[in-house]
Amino acid sequence: MNKTIVLGNEGIKALKNSLLAINTQLENTIDACEREIAEYGANALSELAPISAKYDGNYSGSVSFNPTENGYEVSYEGEQVAYIEFGTGITGEGYYPDSDILNQANWRYDINDHGLGGWVYKDHRTGEEFHSVGMVGEKPVYRAYRKTEQELPNIVKRVLNEKFN
Amino acid sequence: MKSLTSEIITLLKTKSYPVTVKTIVEGYPATTPTYPAIIVQEIDNISNKTLLGEELYSTLTYDIEIYARDMIVATVATSSKTTVKGIASMVDTTLNSYYGFKRTVASLVPYSVDNTVSRYLLRYTVILDNKNNITYR
Numbered sequence: 214m215n216k217t218i219v220l221g222n223e224g225i226k227a228l229k230n231s232l233l234a235i236n237t238q239l240e241n242t243i244d245a246c247e248r249e250i251a252e253y254g255a256n257a258l259s260e261l262a263p264i265s266a267k268y269d270g271n272y273s274g275s276v277s278f279n280p281t282e283n284g285y286e287v288s289y290e291g292e293q294v295a296y297i298e299f300g301t302g303i304t305g306e307g308y309y310p311d312s313d314i315l316n317q318a319n320w321r322y323d324i325n326d327h328g329l330g331g332w333v334y335k336d337h338r339t340g341e342e343f344h345s346v347g348m349v350g351e352k353p354v355y356r357a358y359r360k361t362e363q364e365l366p367n368i369v370k371r372v373l374n375e376k377f378n
Numbered sequence: 379m380k381s382l383t384s385e386i387i388t389l390l391k392t393k394s395y396p397v398t399v400k401t402i403v404e405g406y407p408a409t410t411p412t413y414p415a416i417i418v419q420e421i422d423n424i425s426n427k428t429l430l431g432e433e434l435y436s437t438l439t440y441d442i443e444i445y446a447r448d449m450i451v452a453t454v455a456t457s458s459k460t461t462v463k464g465i466a467s468m469v470d471t472t473l474n475s476y477y478g479f480k481r482t483v484a485s486l487v488p489y490s491v492d493n494t495v496s497r498y499l500l501r502y503t504v505i506l507d508n509k510n511n512i513t514y515r
Contacts, residue, residue: 295488299487301489301490302443302445302487302489302490302495303417303445358482359424
């Protein structure tokens with residue numbers, strides 16, 4: 214038996230309104246997902262980054278997340294964060310008995326022949342002197358990115374459940 | 379566990395750069411490198427998917443650091459920054475066209491012990507199909 218179903222004006226209006234409501238709900242959900250992901254990323258970065266006191270003679274940075282035009286931005290800011298993320302460059306030579314990190318990174322080369330003695334630098338703000346043999350990149354931003362990427366499906370799942378349940 | 383480090387170094391050695399690159403090595407060299415230098419480091423090698431103990435896919439991440447001093451190129455004084463950027467551009471084109479690497483960082487970064495040397499860092503991530511040697515972004 215053939216049946217014909219006609220969607221009248223009222224029905225079309227109701228359908229349109231339902232679709233608009235879903236659209237708004239989806240937009241809110243996407244916004245919530247973006248915020249949750251950024252917040253998770255910032256927390257992960259805070260856990261991984263040396264953000265308090267001094268680190269290997271370097272000042273550490275601060276972590277924040279802020280809304281931008283296209284979503285959110287997680288920042289790790291500070292004078293020395295480039296060294297913490299990317300290391301001090303090709304420095305140091307030989308075996309470092311006190312540093313597993315340097316040894317694991319096969320830290321070998323020394324541009325100014327500092328050798329095991331490392332070098333001393335003066336903090337330009339305090340005048341305080343510090344000793345350093347350089348440092349390998351701790352990569353807190355990269356590691357936080359990886360951690361967030363792995364958690365992404367769970368974050369989205371949680372937000373969808375909250376919004377549509 | 380597969381790594382592309384040696385392959386990348388071999389590939390980069392076949393390329394022509396705006397200036398002659400004198401050192402292309404893995405990690406920090408044991409002897410003083412001659413500038414300009416390219417340092418290739420695998421910083422991550424994560425197993426993505428395994429089947430019956432065999433690693434099918436892995437995510438690899440590479441840091442490519444370029445170091446150079448100011449130099450004279452064809453009687454023209456060239457700044458270290460210009461040199462590292464020119465070399466980085468060639469490295470980037472090569473790794474993109476050959477492997478389809480996804481670039482996540484491209485930036486001048488400070489070099490702590492010698493401010494006459496510029497340091498440029500490129501970071502790439504790629505997914506490697508270990509069985510078929512195919513890379514995915």
